[in-house]
Amino acid sequence: MxxxxxxxxxxxxxxxxxxxxxxxxxxxxxxxxxxxxxxxxxxxxxxxxxxxxxxxxxxxxxxxxxxxxxxxxxxxxxxxxxxxxxxxxxxxxxxxxxxxxxxxxxxxxxxxxxxxxxxxxxxxxxxxxxxxxxxxxxxxxxxxxxxxxxxxIDFYAVKEKTIYKDKPVRMVQVGRLLMEVKGQDITLQALEMLIKDGCNLRLEFWGNGPDIGRLRNMVKEKGLESYVKVAGDVDNNYICNHLCDFDIAVYSSRHEGLGIAAIEAMGAGVPVVLSNVDGHKEVSENGAVCSLFKSEEPHSLADEIKKITDNYQEAIALSHKAKKYVRDSFxxxxxxxxxxxxxxxx
The missing domain is CATH 3.40.50.2000 (Glycogen Phosphorylase B;)
Structure with a gap:
């Protein structure tokens, strides 16, 4: 054929x-x-x-x-x-x-x-x-x-997370830098709230797209240069091998057909926070295997991240369920x- x-x-x-x-x-x-x-x-x-x-x-x-x-x-x-x-x-x-x-x-x-x-x-x-x-x-x-x-997903290429810290510090969001779809601005606003609340967190954005300059300007305007790295284009091999280095993965899409980037992070065993759009609800069994926040609401995202930082062992246990679910399903x-x-x- x-x-x-x-x-x-x-x-x-x-x-x-x-x-x-x-x-x-x-x-x-x-x-x-x-x-x-x-x-x-x-x-x-x-x-x-x-x-x-x-x-x-x-x-x-x-x-x-x-x-x-x-x-x-x-x-x-x-x-x-x-x-x-x-x-x-x-x-x-x-x-x-x-x-x-x-x-x-x-x-x-x-x-x-x-x-x-x-x-x-x-x-x-x-x-x-x-x-x-x-x-x-x-x-x-x-x-x-x-x-x-x-x-x-080729899960054989996705390195699994085996070492978990007592307290999460590093967060990542992977996706095309197009805020009207992927919602990186929502994640940035949530981080700003958490930093002001005294949380010790760092965030990396992986991906390229038309909003890369706008995102970097937003980071500078909010005075978050010490907390945020806009890495730009990152090849898939690197992503698959280094997602496991992070403590939390965040995906704040305004709409999502499925959420392949989120599935990769779940497959790596990283605790994940997703916006509650339909595509994310589908890959998370409606929030049964990871945290969901109200789409378009930075306060809701900040609350879910704070829950994870305060109860990281529970988030780790949930991430193991998520890893098994997506590897069996996708x-x-x-x-x-x-x-x-x-x-x-x-």
Whole structure:
């Protein structure tokens, strides 16, 4: 079976790292796998992270360019690769691909609960990454052409935390620096409250994005330079090996389709605090295996962090439950197996 994954850009990010792990798992299953990058925005480090058995198809279309030449180039590459499965990771790319009588199956992965705008009849099945994304799809597009396929983590690459301090000090938040989605400003406000309350805490933000300058300015304006490090882009291998160095992981997203970064931290055995958006409630069994705070409310986040610092042994015990839960539920092996079943049966 030949599978062609299609993505617009391929820089360091959640979907891109998922594809690195998923395509490796798929070639291990015996599939012939290709990855088409439709723009010229990609990271050489991310390309090197791919399994050497994955064929990479470079369209090199400048971002935002609508020259018909690239439309023809996409289709030429697509027909030359001749996939049995066309697996699109953005609904916006569906119209690019003209089958011209080809009989391959088409799947569109919906990676968040925002990019749901319509149904294309050429698609065999839409793949929702969580129940909450599925529910949004059903509310917008009232048909049965959608199934849930949870994203997976390569937990063999995630180093587990084995040493816990008596009192937590170091906190981390991993994610794209886009505050309207990931809510780093909420975490910063909560930290400011805790510092003023006498808590001895340090915070690192890992990730890149359009708000990196804004976040650094906020840190400076609040006088928190001694307490906060905005690290910028951090590669996934480093993240997987060093999440375990932290005492608490915080994810304050304003909306979240699933919460892969949170799952990685839980899989490392780090006590986690999550905003109570639907995607986070789903990965935490509605708060049964980690702390939840009221989304958009820094005071609520500060309260949950304070509870952890005051009762760290309880938080550690809960983190062990979280680690077992996510490793059983969200492995890359489980995802690849489910995808193969979907490819074969839809």
């Amino acid at each position: 030949k599978v062609l994954h299609v993505i617009g850009t391929f820089n360091n990010g959640g979907i891109e790292n998922l594809l690195v792990n998923l395509t490796r798992q798929q070639v291990n299953q015996g599939l012939e796998v290709g990855l088409m990058i439709t723009t010229n925005s990609y990271s050489e480090a991310m390309i090197k992270a791919l399994d050497s058995r994955v064929s990479v198809l470079y369209v090199q279309k400048p971002v935002g360019n609508h020259n018909p030449f690239y439309f023809f180039k996409i289709n030429w590459m697509y027909h030359k690769f001749s996939p049995d499965i066309l697996h699109l990771h953005s609904p916006y790319t569906t119209p690019y691909f003209k089958s011209l009588g080809r009989k391959e199956k088409r799947f569109v992965h919906i990676h968040n609960n925002v990019d749901i705008y319509g149904y294309d009849k050429s698609v065999n099945q839409y793949l929702a990454i969580s129940q909450c994304v599925y529910d949004v799809y059903k509310a917008h597009i009232n048909n049965d052409y959608c199934t849930i396929c949870y994203n997976g 492995s890359i092996e489980k995802m690849a197996s489910q995808l193969l079943n979907i490819y074969q049966n839809y």
